[in-house]
Amino acid sequence: MSRHKIVKNMDLDDELDDFDGGVDYNDNDGDNTGSITDKQIQDALWHYYYDVEKSVGYLVNTHIAKPKKENKKSVPKKSGPATCSERLSFADFFKDMPWLNTPVDRQAIFVEPLYLRGGLLGGSSDGAPKLSKLQILAAARKKKAQEQKSGSSGIEKPMSDLAINESSKEDTTTEVTSKTPSRGFPLRKRKDSNPHEKHQKPPSPKKEAPKVESNPQMDLGPADQAEPSAFASTMFSSPMPPAPFANLFTLSYTTIATTATDPFAGPSPDDVVIAAQSKANGKGGKGPPKTNAEKKADQIATGVEALKVDDTPRARSKNLDVLKEWGSAEKKNEANFVVIGHVDAGKSTLMGRLLYDLKVVDQRTIDRYRSEAEKMGKSSFALAWVLDQGSEERARGVTIDIATNKFFTDKTNFTILDAPGHRDFIPNMIAGASQADFAVLVIDASTGSFESGLKGQTKEHALLVRSMGVQRVIIAVNKLDTVSWSEDRFTEISQQISAFLTAAGFLSKNITFIPCSGLRGDNIVRRSTEPELIAWYNGPTIVEELDNSEPVTRALTKPLRLTIGDIFRGGVQNPLSVSGRIESGSLQAGDALLAQPAGQKCFIRSIEIDNEAADWAVAGQNVTLHLSDIDPIHLKIGDVLSSPSSPIQNVKRFTAKVLAFEFLMPMQIDVHRGRLHTPGRITEIIAVLDKGTGAVVGKKKPRIVKPGAIARVVVDLETAVPLEAPGRVVLRAGGETVGAGLLELGL
């Protein structure tokens, strides 16, 4: 705790009550020596860090024991110890400290060595220092360089900052060649030897160091002066250092009494440490200004960080005609589907079963999950663990983030995007839905669960995927084993959901219902053999229905767009990689990319598709791109990569045609587009539109839009982000989805 905080927390009366010390402070015998005021006591305590004994000693010496006259003599114009606002000399402050009472005959005099001590750990002091060959070589080089340069203002290469050892050697050697005596301790680099500072400031005429009253034997030229430590700065900083040398420190131990200033004028060492710690923890606060050494260390660290990426070799483009390559390649359909539905509907279990029955996951893995899940008392979640890999997801039994997995049928390569059902994780569900070609909506058919799901996320998820452009949905009427494979229950659910989905804009031909049990594996990969079920259903399984999907149309000829879904850093071969689905266009190794919103250019070093190297990729494919020529700080999840020749623009304002999930009015919102989300505000409602024709209905500029209506709204964002028509956006406020729709125009 800092001194100031300690003082704040102290009760002065308590502190005084604790001490009697044999002195009667109220004993006023008419003499001034006995009348010590509260202020004087408080000042004494403050002055002596609440050391009661010292405070009393001081008060007794000053006001009681010594005659008034003498008192005045020793502390002129003062009736107590120096207050905070008054300057206090170190001689006064430390006068009772033993180290300043060293008898004169025992005081040491510092004698400087004549030459720099060379060799290991200073080496022998006989004669001239022994220098290494490297030192001699460096000295000769330095001397030559100095002769060639006029003055001392040459600009060093920023790279030389990285050669810390080398430069320190050079400094030392320079000392030798110029016969400047060493002080016997390592010298720090001077402020004006920082090349970055030289770039910023024009060279200025050489200035004289300020004259400080000191022992001439101990005088150091500014070039030799080390920078003070934080503690030294606090305790010994010169009272009025001229601005240019404010950060230089003179080790004038013999002048302490004359150069001392208020040691508490700046932050205490504790405060410095606390500020540094809180800064390191990212807990706000600007903290104390950085010393030159710290700034330099930062610059070097930044340089090294930047080098890591810049060092990555750039790939040469093969200049392929990617669309031609794509046309002649052997290819299968590729489809991404998102699995949606209310929490605990059985989404992860169903997908785990699908992967298990298709042998994407082996028996041993499932057995391991089962025994681990049993230990946690969650044995029914073993199949869900195929997708729920996070420890928190497993402990809580809920999906938190989108889980992806792949499987292949004869016709199609599928990517599963298993979305979380819990309302708290809707933003992650939106991210998954934004990459999906179609959706599998899982409904819990067990008694009561279907009904609560309808009130929960079943409808919200379905509306969201429709608003995000998904046209086809397969409904898995799940957990039918819990209702004895009841056809009535299946029919009831199908009718209600069908009515809702068609109202939400899905065409009947794009909606399919399949009765199933993910836990048991009925109608997932294999057809059910349950007599009660096969008595009334002999339609396709989930996988058969997935495989019946129409091939996805790809926006191959449109400009390249890829939203970053994940970022990987620190790989040995690939220091920076990103993954995501190519929404439109194509790319190849060696291509330049523009990362928005940062506006930074980078290059594709190499490409991976399904963990295999590839030369190119096209819209619809999920890719991992290894990048070069960009600092990772310019990239984050949700950013968009595009081609520099037809870049996506950052917009701060747009109009959108949205379906209102809740009442809409001018209000604060969050705008979601895939993984990207940013705060903004609905600033204007332009009109309410007819659902079928899109014509304006009612009066223009209404003040409010009812749930279920479609409206054209203007949205202003806090920061510009990459958005363009006809992108899909979701508007959320207070943890609820309030609307979703089509971006019409960036303004």
Ligand SMILES: Nc1nc2c(ncn2[C@@H]2O[C@H](COP(=O)(O)OP(=O)(O)OP(=O)(O)O)[C@@H](O)[C@H]2O)c(=O)[nH]1
């Ligand atoms: N009886 C029965 N239980 C099932 C079936 N499918 C899933 N369950 C159980 O339902 C519970 C929830 O399953 P999950 O797969 O985690 O549900 P989820 O929809 O993925 O949950 P979130 O992702 O957290 O929303 C687990 O205890 C499963 O064992 C089923 O077909 N029949």
